[in-house]
Amino acid sequence: MEIAVIDYGNGNLGSLLAALRRLGQEPNVVRTSKDIRHADALIFPGVGSMNAVVNRLKEHDLLGWLNEMHQARTPILGICLGLQLFFDESEEGGEGLHWLSGTASKINAPILPHIGWNTVDTTPHPFLWRNLAPPYTFYFVHTYRILPDDPKIVRGFADYYERFPAAVLAPPLYGIQFHPELSGPNGTRLLSNFLEMVGNHDGNLAGR
């Protein structure tokens, strides 16, 4: 199985790559179109700010390929900023990929970023939560949160001064606001669930 990790930031991907390697993967880091090779799934990590990400993807000649992969229904996991990129735009000024309709805006909270472990209330059946030990506590670090137009795609909420969407399932798009690579055993299981879904032909498991 080939996993591509998109590097649209400045190479701060160490924990995600280490987590994938611990799960037996040798991810292909894609920074420019020269790095593209066959991929069964893509992972958009969560680094930096949304501003200018799409421009960087254009400059590195990746935008067309990403749209093709999305249209071909390749499973794509967005983590933190990666999840926010699925949507139209961010309040801070950046444009998203317009794959899902909605925006990202600042959490209403007196202390930001929201940094630390928080519990996610999940709705039943999403495969991402299989075999996890409750309570589903994950590590968050973010200032913005998504506001999807379609509430039905939200499959988990977290609470930090306000309730906000923490997980989105809209196959082939899977998005989580928290960082599984930094979230101990539950985070590892979640990543492993995603990989297993990718391995199980075309992401069909996700629809269950």
Next chain:
Amino acid sequence: MVKPRIIPCLDVKNGRVVKGVNFDDLKDTGDPVQMAVQYCEDSADEIVWLDIIATIEDQELSLDLIQKARNALSIPLTVGGGIRSIHHVEQLLEHGADKVSINTYGLENPAILGQVAQRWGEQCLVVAVDAKREGDHYQVYSHGGRVRTDHDLGEWLKLAQDLGAGEFLLTSIDADGTQQGYDLPMLRYARQTVQRPVIASGGAGSIDHLAEAIQEGQQAVLLASLLHQKRLSITEIKKRLWEKGVDIRWP
């Protein structure tokens, strides 16, 4: 709501963990990679790794150890100590640090704080501050607490926040290593001054000290001596905090 973070701190010198009292009198307490992994398994919420770097060789050894720790850790790793350039920050992040902690160099060259925040995001930048009570206010010290700066604590915290600090790691020089409790008035002052998470550091000697800081609103507490001397495990600490009504995270 976000759970209070219990963060072990490893002070690393020549590839070994050391810990002193009032910033002096360092004692060897173990191998940093092994200790970081043990703390992770023992339900630590994050690891802070502060290098005491004197030479180029120290720096290379440190990068190698950080990469080893990263490969094994499934929780966030903040690395600091001796950062003197953007290139050094780049190397630390490439070797698997999730955040960098900058202290003295940020005071000497505040522009680096903005550069790090712009390039990697504010969430990547922890500004470490060592401060000491002087009469009616707190004064910021640099160089591991040895050099008095011209900065008042509140003024520096606000400036660093404006430059892009995502988080503060605030150590009380008066309380550090004494195990007599965190400097609660200083922490309260910092929390009221900035709108960023503050990690409390210096002085934890008992579970009551952690509980009182958290119950006052501290989002994160740093531990060193309490753990390294193997008086208490993080699991024991968390269990007793839970019994006191603190909503900690179980792995």
